[in-house]
Amino acid sequence: MQIYLPIAEMSVNAFLLLGMGGGIGFLSGLFGVGGGFLITPLLIFIGIPPAVAVGTGANQIVAASVSGVLAHWRRGNVDFKMGLVLLLGGFSGSTLGVMLFSFLRGLGQIDLVISLSYVIFLGIIGALMLYESAKTMRRRKTAPGQRRKLHQHTWVHGLPLKMRFRRSKLYISALLPLTVGFVVGVLAAIMGVGGGFVMVPAMIYLLGMPTNVVIGTSLFQIIFVTANVTFLQAYANQTVDVVLAMMLLIGAVIGAQFGARAGARLQGEELRGLLALMVLAVCGKLFFDLLVTPADIYSIGVAR
Amino acid sequence: MRPVAAFLCLVSACLMVPAGAPKASTLVADLSRHLVAISTGFAGTDVLLFGATEGKGDVVVIVRGPDRPVVVYRKSRVLGVWVNTAQMTFDRAPSFYAIASSRPLAEVAPASLLARRQMGLDNLRLELPRAKASASVEQEWRAGLIRNHEAQGLYSAEVGRVIFLGNRLFRVRINLPANVPTGTYQVEVFHLQEGRVVSAQTTPLQVSKVGAEAAIYDFAYQNSALYGLIAILVALMAGWAAHLAFRKA
Numbered sequence: 001m002q003i004y005l006p007i008a009e010m011s012v013n014a015f016l017l018l019g020m021g022g023g024i025g026f027l028s029g030l031f032g033v034g035g036g037f038l039i040t041p042l043l044i045f046i047g048i049p050p051a052v053a054v055g056t057g058a059n060q061i062v063a064a065s066v067s068g069v070l071a072h073w074r075r076g077n078v079d080f081k082m083g084l085v086l087l088l089g090g091f092s093g094s095t096l097g098v099m100l101f102s103f104l105r106g107l108g109q110i111d112l113v114i115s116l117s118y119v120i121f122l123g124i125i126g127a128l129m130l131y132e133s134a135k136t137m138r139r140r141k142t143a144p145g146q147r148r149k150l151h152q153h154t155w156v157h158g159l160p161l162k163m164r165f166r167r168s169k170l171y172i173s174a175l176l177p178l179t180v181g182f183v184v185g186v187l188a189a190i191m192g193v194g195g196g197f198v199m200v201p202a203m204i205y206l207l208g209m210p211t212n213v214v215i216g217t218s219l220f221q222i223i224f225v226t227a228n229v230t231f232l233q234a235y236a237n238q239t240v241d242v243v244l245a246m247m248l249l250i251g252a253v254i255g256a257q258f259g260a261r262a263g264a265r266l267q268g269e270e271l272r273g274l275l276a277l278m279v280l281a282v283c284g285k286l287f288f289d290l291l292v293t294p295a296d297i298y299s300i301g302v303a304r
Numbered sequence: 305m306r307p308v309a310a311f312l313c314l315v316s317a318c319l320m321v322p323a324g325a326p327k328a329s330t331l332v333a334d335l336s337r338h339l340v341a342i343s344t345g346f347a348g349t350d351v352l353l354f355g356a357t358e359g360k361g362d363v364v365v366i367v368r369g370p371d372r373p374v375v376v377y378r379k380s381r382v383l384g385v386w387v388n389t390a391q392m393t394f395d396r397a398p399s400f401y402a403i404a405s406s407r408p409l410a411e412v413a414p415a416s417l418l419a420r421r422q423m424g425l426d427n428l429r430l431e432l433p434r435a436k437a438s439a440s441v442e443q444e445w446r447a448g449l450i451r452n453h454e455a456q457g458l459y460s461a462e463v464g465r466v467i468f469l470g471n472r473l474f475r476v477r478i479n480l481p482a483n484v485p486t487g488t489y490q491v492e493v494f495h496l497q498e499g500r501v502v503s504a505q506t507t508p509l510q511v512s513k514v515g516a517e518a519a520i521y522d523f524a525y526q527n528s529a530l531y532g533l534i535a536i537l538v539a540l541m542a543g544w545a546a547h548l549a550f551r552k553a
Binding site for chain 1: 372375380448449524528539545547
């Protein structure tokens with residue numbers, strides 16, 4: 001069954017979209033990432049113009065995150081105070097990101113920047129996470145019972161504007177989550193992602209938050225950042241296709257529920273290892289595409 | 305089958321033309337419909353052009369989508385990665401181009417006529433501003449633009465077939481793919497005899513979004529801010545609804 005997408009101006013198989021949404025929703029519930037880092041490349045792969053893929057991806061993530069965050073909220077896994085501080089940074093970051101997006105689109109370099117951002121960030125984070133989870137899993141086997149320190153004290157703890165985050169059991173400078181939020185906001189706008197795949201490791205490794213509140217809190221702030229990106233992309237670039245978003249999110253919200261349940265049964269380290277492998281696979285594919293000689297060195301775009 | 309009925313009407317009309325009718329034109333042609341409506345289930349469509357000629361000869365049909373400016377980018381390798389390093393803007397390029405002929409184009413008309421009437425992709429008039437490109441460079445950019453449109457199914461290098469039924473009646477099937485651009489198309493029909501155009505006719509063909517698709521598109525461009533807010537609201541409600549549905553289950 002074909003369905004015509006009014007903003008993308010093309011027709012796509014409806015079941016393909018539902019299936020893609022479902023698969024990505026499942027992963028989003030499982031790992032607590034918005035799934036945008038998979039949905040945007042997939043949409044581009046099936047022929048949706050990259051700009052529309054980014055704008056619509058953000059819209060779809062709003063829905064997937066809402067259904068995800070409610071599930072986590074009921075279990076008390078959302079640190080709202082931390083979420084709000086991250087959000088403050090996220091709002092300004094994503095606003096700047098959409099402006100940057102429009103500028104790069106005018107230069108004809110947006111596709112390259114999207115791909116490069118994916119390769120760099122997915123590569124670094126995937127490798128880091130894989131290394132960490134392999135290390136922890138090995139340690140668990142060889143030396144059980146060894147207790148880790150809650151967190152280490154570094155120069156980071158000397159920064160001003162200290163705030164207490166009760167749910168996360170942290171007393172750190174507000175500048176830290178503000179910066180993390182800002183950087184992730186810029187990425188959210190340019191890459192059409194929620195930024196969970198950057199946010200989650202940053203919260204664990206940089207902020208030192210306990211793993212159980214990380215996913216709920218990251219989803220909470222992703223809702224607002226992607227809502228901001230959706231609005232700005234729709235307003236400035238007219239690249240949000242609601243029909244496409246609806247098709248994806250029908251699949252995604254259902255998939256996310258199953259994902260969250262499956263996630264509860266898996267162990268944290270295994271979960272992290274799996275996510276790392278997936279992140280690296282997407283990164284490898286995009287990097288390969290940048291290096292391989294294109295079928296046609298000429299490409300076209302609509303003059304603006 | 306409305307097109308068939310219309311076709312039969314035209315056929316009978318042609319056959320009944322009295323011998324002494326004024327010879328203003330040697331060609332009559334019409335489309336099975338003048339509006340292609342893009343709605344939810346749109347997955348490409350065919351439009352039938354049918355007509356009759358007076359006397360022998362060939363028929364060439366050209367379908368052109370509205371002109372629009374197109375940017376062409378050229379990639380080259382920078383530090384191992386393929387990057388768009390040059391770009392050119394063609395101010396006017398047809399958004400759609402298809403041609404059909406009763407015989408191979410080269411046999412129908414001399415090269416000069418084919419070029420003048422823009423018959424065939426090679427004869428498409430696509431110009432870059434003079435100052436920006438020499439003739440040989442322009443040729444490469446032009447070929448790049450055409451190749452990309454072909455890959456999207458919007459230009460076809462292949463010449464379609466104009467099918468003659470007997471000596472005078474002809475029909476052509478025009479295929480419009482699912483990603484067909486909207487706007488007013490021009491369908492040009494030429495009647496040629498011995499390499500000269502003896503008669504020509506242009507018929508407009510409207511391709512437009514209708515119903516919900518048109519409404520969404522217009523709304524997104526005219527009330528962008530409100531559209532963005534509604535998109536967010538819909539997403540929030542959908543996420544919430546899914547949560548409720550699954551909590552009860």
